[in-house]
Amino acid sequence: MTHTFLNEAPITTASDQVFVDMRREIVEGSIVQGSKISEPELAKRYGVSRATLREALNRLESCYLVERKANVGCRVVALTAERLIEVYQVRSSLEGLACRLAADNMEPEEVKGLKQLLNQHLQTQRVKEGESYYQEAGDLDFHYRIIQGSKNAHLIHLLCNELYQLIRMYRVQMGMVGPRVSKAFDEHLAIINAIENHDGELAEMLMKRHISASQANIQTKFDLLTAKS
Amino acid sequence: MTHTFLNEAPITTASDQVFVDMRREIVEGSIVQGSKISEPELAKRYGVSRATLREALNRLESCYLVERKANVGCRVVALTAERLIEVYQVRSSLEGLACRLAADNMEPEEVKGLKQLLNQHLQTQRVKEGESYYQEAGDLDFHYRIIQGSKNAHLIHLLCNELYQLIRMYRVQMGMVGPRVSKAFDEHLAIINAIENHDGELAEMLMKRHISASQANIQTKFDLLTAKS
DNA sequence: ACCACATTAATTGTCGACAATCTAAAAAAT
DNA sequence: ATTTTTTAGATTGTCGACAATTAATGTGGT
Numbered sequence: 300m301t302h303t304f305l306n307e308a309p310i311t312t313a314s315d316q317v318f319v320d321m322r323r324e325i326v327e328g329s330i331v332q333g334s335k336i337s338e339p340e341l342a343k344r345y346g347v348s349r350a351t352l353r354e355a356l357n358r359l360e361s362c363y364l365v366e367r368k369a370n371v372g373c374r375v376v377a378l379t380a381e382r383l384i385e386v387y388q389v390r391s392s393l394e395g396l397a398c399r400l401a402a403d404n405m406e407p408e409e410v411k412g413l414k415q416l417l418n419q420h421l422q423t424q425r426v427k428e429g430e431s432y433y434q435e436a437g438d439l440d441f442h443y444r445i446i447q448g449s450k451n452a453h454l455i456h457l458l459c460n461e462l463y464q465l466i467r468m469y470r471v472q473m474g475m476v477g478p479r480v481s482k483a484f485d486e487h488l489a490i491i492n493a494i495e496n497h498d499g500e501l502a503e504m505l506m507k508r509h510i511s512a513s514q515a516n517i518q519t520k521f522d523l524l525t526a527k528s
Numbered sequence: 529m530t531h532t533f534l535n536e537a538p539i540t541t542a543s544d545q546v547f548v549d550m551r552r553e554i555v556e557g558s559i560v561q562g563s564k565i566s567e568p569e570l571a572k573r574y575g576v577s578r579a580t581l582r583e584a585l586n587r588l589e590s591c592y593l594v595e596r597k598a599n600v601g602c603r604v605v606a607l608t609a610e611r612l613i614e615v616y617q618v619r620s621s622l623e624g625l626a627c628r629l630a631a632d633n634m635e636p637e638e639v640k641g642l643k644q645l646l647n648q649h650l651q652t653q654r655v656k657e658g659e660s661y662y663q664e665a666g667d668l669d670f671h672y673r674i675i676q677g678s679k680n681a682h683l684i685h686l687l688c689n690e691l692y693q694l695i696r697m698y699r700v701q702m703g704m705v706g707p708r709v710s711k712a713f714d715e716h717l718a719i720i721n722a723i724e725n726h727d728g729e730l731a732e733m734l735m736k737r738h739i740s741a742s743q744a745n746i747q748t749k750f751d752l753l754t755a756k757s
Numbered sequence: 758a759c760c761a762c763a764t765t766a767a768t769t770g771t772c773g774a775c776a777a778t779c780t781a782a783a784a785a786a787t
Numbered sequence: 788a789t790t791t792t793t794t795a796g797a798t799t800g801t802c803g804a805c806a807a808t809t810a811a812t813g814t815g816g817t
Contacts, residue, residue, distance in 0.1 A: 311598045311778095312800065338769070348802045349769090350579065357586040363682075369540045370769060370808050385682040388625060396621040453592075453614040540808095541770065567799070577772045578799090599778050599799060758817105765812070770805105777800070784793070 306447075306459050314354035317345050321355055325364045325375055326468045333377035336365065363465045376465065380521055383469055387514040390466060391507045393458055394446065398490065398506035401448030402499035410495050413444055417487055435470070439463075441487055445494070445506075473520045486512070535676075535688050543583035546574050550584055554593045554604055555697045562606035565594065592694045605694070609750055612698055616743040619695060620736050622687055623675065627719065627735035630677030631728035639724050642673055646716055664699070668692075670716055674723070674735075702749045715741070 310316055321341075324330040342352040356373050359365045363386075367373050376382075405413075420437045446458050469475075486509045493502035539545055550570075553559040571581040585602050588594045592615075596602050605611075634642075649666045675687050698704075715738045722731035 308598065314800080315598070339767090350801060350803095353583075353769095354586070354800090357583070361590050369537065369544070371810095372769065382682065385680045388629070388680055389622070389683055389686065392621050392625040393618070396617060400617070451614045451617055453611065454618055457618065543770080566797095568797090579771060579773095582799095583770090601779095601799065761814100761816080763812105763814075765810105767811085768807105768809070770807070772805075773803100775800105775802075777798105779798075780796085782793105782795080784791100786791070787789085 317355040336373040395503040395507040397449040399499040399503035402502040404450040405448035546584040565602040624732040624736040626678040628728040628732035633679040634677035
């Protein structure tokens, strides 16, 4: 199913559609990481002209999913341990900022909605133990809402439109499912409380720590997978 | 004159050239902020086809200098007080991170080069009092080098390639010249010392404060200019 | 057998033209 | 006169073809 992301322009043009489709395929791995992209081939596959495909490639480059070299071509981003660290350092910093701002700028009803979402998670988790999709989407929603709560449009764009797809790509392809649910739940709860108390400093700190834990989790998985091959 | 920026792919293709040219014109204000962009007109002006121009527009969008709407068109970013705050919140966070990382990862000779740069600034300032260009370029160099020192490729790209042009645009068009030189010098010195002592926390804090001061400085200028008109 | 060079094939960059969409001016209706 | 509809103009999105550059193949020399 196609999860539609927040704060995204509606899909009107043909290149929009190609962009969204390719993005999903790259994140999910059907277009494999590190592989070269042939413009004529993919244009044929999506049934569009090369100009349209190139438009989509440009946008994919903007969210770090493909890399481009002049007169050489495009290739899908390669998932490496170094890049994971780099991206998470940035994410931690930015989402920490978002959380601090959210503590000041979130409306009471937004906080209320966040709490409801968390309770809903708890319910869903008990019922559908181990179902990864809900956990993925739920965690995503949680982070998205806090980022929105920062009320900083530039920051929101940076995180939700540019950075998050790459982060999802790591999570999905490392098979980050199931684990860490209960721990993440407690961490989420603590963050909400800090926001509700308008304690920006604490909220920022907790969010940074939460993301660091998430990073460590992915990292071990990554090391295991790379050691295997 | 054309200052060539660090970490940029060499200008090989025609759209590269148009991108660099338009970027300078937008930053300097010859293409005025907030104005609509006519693809056919600019294509003719730069002597390239629309496809080439659109490629350049895509890249300008990636560094936040133009905004695009489907089936409507492109317009140059508008300089507003709100956006200034938003961008500087992000900049402060990211460049703080860069500075903290630099304290750990910068090579001794890099730190040495940074100190020499600062001394050089002091000399140039005394000789050419009030000359804005050197101050601009010098300050830019200082920040660039520290960002490079973070050794985080993603962070470097984010700051140097994506965010900095917009920041320069504010500085240039607000006429940020001359003032704050001596104060900025002391702040730069303190930051270098923290980096040299591998005191990441202090370095981050000082950099954030330095950027906040810079923001306040621009903001007052902005308020003055907007109050006039 | 290995390396250097030339030639060929494939890929990317660029162009001009057409189709789809939006904006604005003119016409019609209330 | 004001609002709505229509129509015309202009702008953007998309396409297929050509030019320029790169990668691959084959050839000759040592």
